[in-house]
Amino acid sequence: MSFAAAASQVSTRTLSNGMQVIVWPDHNIPSVVLYNWVHVGSRNEGSGTTGLAHFFEHMMFNGTARRAQGEFDRLLEASGGSNNAFTSQDVTVYQDWFPRSSLELVLELESDRLANLAFVPAVVEKEREVVYSERRLRVEDSNPAFLEEQVQASAFVAHPYRIPTIGWPADIKSWTLTDLQNFYHTWYAPNNCTLVLVGDVEPEQAFALAEKYYGPIGRGPAAQPVRTTEPEQQGERRLTVERNGQNPLLMLAYHAVSADDARAPALNLLQTILTGGDASRLHRSLVEEKKLAVEVGSGWSEGFDPNLYLISATLPEGGSVAQFETALTGELAKVVKDGVTAAELARAKNQQAVQFWRGVSTLDGKARLIGEFAVLHGNYRKLFAAPAAYEAVTAEQVLAVGRDVFKPQQRTVGILQPRAGAKH
Amino acid sequence: MTRGMLMLAAGLLATLPAMAATPGDAHVNVVVPAHQNLVLPNGLKLILMPRPDLPLVAFNLVLRGGARLDPEGREGTAALTADLLTYGAGSRDAYEWADTVEGAGGNLDAGAQGEAILVRGQFLARDGNLMLQLLADAVLRPHFAADDFEKLRDRRIEELKAIKDSSPEALLGNYGRALLFGTHAYARAVGGSEASLARITHDDVSHLYASEFGADRATLVIAGDFVPAQMQETVAAAFGGWRRAPQALPPLAEPQRIKGRRVLLVDAPGAAQSYFWLGNVGVPRRYPQRAALQISNTAFGGRFGSMLNQELRIKAGLTYSASSVFTRGTVPGDFAISSFTQTDNTAKAIELALATLAHLRHDGLDGATLASARAYLLGQYPLAFETSAHWAAALGDLDLYDLPDSYIGEFGTALTEIDAAAVSAVIASAYPDADNLAIVIIGDAAKVRAAVAKLGPVTEMPLSAADFRP
Numbered sequence: 001m002s003f004a005a006a007a008s009q010v011s012t013r014t015l016s017n018g019m020q021v022i023v024w025p026d027h028n029i030p031s032v033v034l035y036n037w038v039h040v041g042s043r044n045e046g047s048g049t050t051g052l053a054h055f056f057e058h059m060m061f062n063g064t065a066r067r068a069q070g071e072f073d074r075l076l077e078a079s080g081g082s083n084n085a086f087t088s089q090d091v092t093v094y095q096d097w098f099p100r101s102s103l104e105l106v107l108e109l110e111s112d113r114l115a116n117l118a119f120v121p122a123v124v125e126k127e128r129e130v131v132y133s134e135r136r137l138r139v140e141d142s143n144p145a146f147l148e149e150q151v152q153a154s155a156f157v158a159h160p161y162r163i164p165t166i167g168w169p170a171d172i173k174s175w176t177l178t179d180l181q182n183f184y185h186t187w188y189a190p191n192n193c194t195l196v197l198v199g200d201v202e203p204e205q206a207f208a209l210a211e212k213y214y215g216p217i218g219r220g221p222a223a224q225p226v227r228t229t230e231p232e233q234q235g236e237r238r239l240t241v242e243r244n245g246q247n248p249l250l251m252l253a254y255h256a257v258s259a260d261d262a263r264a265p266a267l268n269l270l271q272t273i274l275t276g277g278d279a280s281r282l283h284r285s286l287v288e289e290k291k292l293a294v295e296v297g298s299g300w301s302e303g304f305d306p307n308l309y310l311i312s313a314t315l316p317e318g319g320s321v322a323q324f325e326t327a328l329t330g331e332l333a334k335v336v337k338d339g340v341t342a343a344e345l346a347r348a349k350n351q352q353a354v355q356f357w358r359g360v361s362t363l364d365g366k367a368r369l370i371g372e373f374a375v376l377h378g379n380y381r382k383l384f385a386a387p388a389a390y391e392a393v394t395a396e397q398v399l400a401v402g403r404d405v406f407k408p409q410q411r412t413v414g415i416l417q418p419r420a421g422a423k424h
Numbered sequence: 425m426t427r428g429m430l431m432l433a434a435g436l437l438a439t440l441p442a443m444a445a446t447p448g449d450a451h452v453n454v455v456v457p458a459h460q461n462l463v464l465p466n467g468l469k470l471i472l473m474p475r476p477d478l479p480l481v482a483f484n485l486v487l488r489g490g491a492r493l494d495p496e497g498r499e500g501t502a503a504l505t506a507d508l509l510t511y512g513a514g515s516r517d518a519y520e521w522a523d524t525v526e527g528a529g530g531n532l533d534a535g536a537q538g539e540a541i542l543v544r545g546q547f548l549a550r551d552g553n554l555m556l557q558l559l560a561d562a563v564l565r566p567h568f569a570a571d572d573f574e575k576l577r578d579r580r581i582e583e584l585k586a587i588k589d590s591s592p593e594a595l596l597g598n599y600g601r602a603l604l605f606g607t608h609a610y611a612r613a614v615g616g617s618e619a620s621l622a623r624i625t626h627d628d629v630s631h632l633y634a635s636e637f638g639a640d641r642a643t644l645v646i647a648g649d650f651v652p653a654q655m656q657e658t659v660a661a662a663f664g665g666w667r668r669a670p671q672a673l674p675p676l677a678e679p680q681r682i683k684g685r686r687v688l689l690v691d692a693p694g695a696a697q698s699y700f701w702l703g704n705v706g707v708p709r710r711y712p713q714r715a716a717l718q719i720s721n722t723a724f725g726g727r728f729g730s731m732l733n734q735e736l737r738i739k740a741g742l743t744y745s746a747s748s749v750f751t752r753g754t755v756p757g758d759f760a761i762s763s764f765t766q767t768d769n770t771a772k773a774i775e776l777a778l779a780t781l782a783h784l785r786h787d788g789l790d791g792a793t794l795a796s797a798r799a800y801l802l803g804q805y806p807l808a809f810e811t812s813a814h815w816a817a818a819l820g821d822l823d824l825y826d827l828p829d830s831y832i833g834e835f836g837t838a839l840t841e842i843d844a845a846a847v848s849a850v851i852a853s854a855y856p857d858a859d860n861l862a863i864v865i866i867g868d869a870a871k872v873r874a875a876v877a878k879l880g881p882v883t884e885m886p887l888s889a890a891d892f893r894p
Contacts, residue, residue: 097807099803132766133742133744133764278522279525284519288575291578314582343527352529361811362807
């Protein structure tokens with residue numbers, strides 16, 4: 001079956017309370033994967049409550065009016081299921097992987113926590129410590145993540161993409177129960193969710209169970225849009241961080257586009273051309289030939305609003321950041337001046353094509369991809385049109401998006417210098 | 425940001441509704457798809473598993489040997505040798521190689537493990553011939569260019585430093601196994617250390633290739649969209665001329681458990697948390713009570729609701745994650761508990777982990793926990809066997825450790841047959857006593873030194889040191 005034809009396997013229904021349900025049957029293994037995409041992320045937070053979306057990702061496992069803390073995991077695991085969740089700037093996503101026989105239990109558990117979450121002060125305090133531990137792991141004991149947090153906060157002056165998803169330390173320490181309750185009642189409502197079920201399940205069976213368990217939950221208030229747009233940056237910003245460590249780091253952040261932007265496929269192909277693999281331009285030039293960096297990577301977060309295109313590099317101990325930066329910006333200037341070659345574009349398209357096939361080779365990959373397209377790109381059907389859309393991108397379009405994004409006056413340069421004499 | 429690290433490490437994955445399962449129920453088992461096992465005249469083993477559902481073909485070439493053959497003090501030799509296989513081979517230099525592989529949208533990666541070098545990849549089905557040609561070049565005709573060798577070795581050294589700056593917890597096992605296994609091959613860091621990499625010469629790589637590569641050391645698994653008869657012919661043409669290895673693989677000694685405690689404090693000045701690892705010698709891959717072992721470890725430290733995560737994270741709020749894992753090789757590898765906590769709570773969290781281990785050994789698992797762990801394994805196991813790449817990896821792994829297909833195909837049945845007595849016996853024998861452990865702590869020594877002294881005799885070294893042992 002062709003990629004485009006696979007769209008016919010998918011069924012979708014919107015419940016009367018506004019919840020969208022997407023079902024993609026796949027009977028390869030006797031398992032089901034559920035992704036519940038809640039349309040809230042750190043972009044919906046404000047001063048003093050940063051990190052709340054992520055904190056909910058944790059609180060949603062900590063008990064409801066009907067079930068004590070730990071029951072969710074206990075019941076799910078005892079029926080063969082596992083779960084996790086992740087939070088981004090745009091969304092909070094709850095994931096379950098389970099045998100088909102547990103479908104009804106999972107929907108009951110998921111709907112219960114969407115409707116009846118408990119707020120027990122002692123539980124909140126413990127989870128606050130857990131989240132702070134996660135922050136120490138991911139940000140405070142990681143030089144690259146620490147630098148990225150600073151770059152993000154500098155590149156945006158107005159738009160809430162400046163907020164770190166894990167939250168600022170002072171906010172993690174000080175959220176109140178009222179903050180939590182307000183957040184929950186604002187964002188955790190069926191009309192603000194996209195429920196994806198992939199695997200050994202039939203659409204009618206899934207819709208009937210979704211209706212049974214989610215149907216009785218009332219519609220919530222209409223989500224408030226993020227009104228702030230980032231004003232145009234009119235000049236390079238530059239910041240330096242000094243930390244214990246061995247390797248200098250450099251990060252360039254350019255203002256890019258949103259997920260549903262028509263230029264997104266071209267930008268993804270450009271990303272593959274620049275840093276996707278050993279044959280990519282920046283890797284070959286800066287790591288292999290000039291040996292100025294140990295590693296160089298890039299990417300952008302496809303979100304509701306235009307986010308950053310980040311290029312990050314790890315330099316060898318004692319390496320010159322200035323020399324590396326000159327070489328890197330020189331490579332970007334070449335892209336903006338001359339564009340990319342036909343061979344580079346063909347390679348990127350082939351890499352992208354394989355990536356789509358590999359993406360849909362697991363239930364989990366299917367749930368992730370179809371949810372991303374449904375939520376962030378506005379329609380799940382765009383997933384099935386995506387390979388053709390990528391195939392149609394021209395070298396001119398890649399050049400154009402390169403010119404739109406890699407503007408020196410719209411970049412933020414972040415440098416992490418290891419503190420003199422203070423190795424770990 | 426995620427809620428929990430995925431704790432579905434190798435060996436902890438799992439089928440069907442366990443509650444309904446009865447011993448001998450075929451539905452609890454993962455069905456191993458039909459495949460052919462062949463041996464070429466030069467000793468190369470070939471496993472072909474056609475799965476025409478997606479237009480992809482995956483392969484996994486397992487070359488027995490790996491990091492355990494690294495010369496003493498030159499740890500990382502096998503890993504560097506593996507890296508260089510894809511840095512120019514046959515008629516292509518390193519750049520032409522990358523252009524060809526990635527130009528086809530394929531991937532072809534070589535890396536070392538403790539007991540093997542693996543070359544794995546996946547291509548579009550239409551490029552199956554190209555894939556085999558590239559693989560044969562990589563394994564039979566690598567260039568090992570001297571300048572590429574130096575460039576790659578220097579980069580690997582810098583990457584180790586960068587890991588210390590970004591995720592020191594990723595190195596716990598390297599420090600832990602060096603402390604635990606002493607002079608045994610399992611003590612060696614597969615990727616090497618900054619110091620050992622610096623000692624490796626181009627000759628070391630050439631020597632390892634000349635003495636340890638050969639068709640009779642290798643198994644090639646191909647899974648995906650292809651015609652078996654054609655594939656068999658192509659493989660015979662591409663690999664038929666591969667010579668046998670000049671020598672047999674030496675046996676691995678049986679590592680011994682350590683008695684008492686030894687503590688290594690790795691100083692990371694300014695670290696916000698302490699990362700710790702508690703281990704001793706566990707059990708081998710061919711451990712006969714594997715089903716009971718996995719049930720017990722799922723319950724103890726192999727899932728979100730495990731005893732360790734319950735105690736350290738859910739009840740005490742001391743950490744984001746606590747887990748345990750058995751690394752099982754031809755001979756017993758390590759059993760290790762790992763977690764992390766805010767600097768001030770270092771000793772408290774380690775003591776709680778030790779108490780949880782003592783609790784497991786003293787009280788075992790109750791019936792409900794055993795049933796739940798079994799159901800969990802049964803429910804999660806099929807998710808490890810979805811794709812051709814999964815099967816290529818799994819069949820290669822079975823072959824490396826000389827395990828039958830029933831290791832996968834009858835695991836469900838084995839799980840259903842486990843009772844409380846079997847689990848108790850495994851807990852008593854496979855898990856170390858809390859008094860006999862190698863303990864590694866990566867943290868701010870000035871702040872934790874006094875508190876961890878009570879755990880046992882402490883040796884200190886800086887995180888920036890170029891080796892994984894003092």
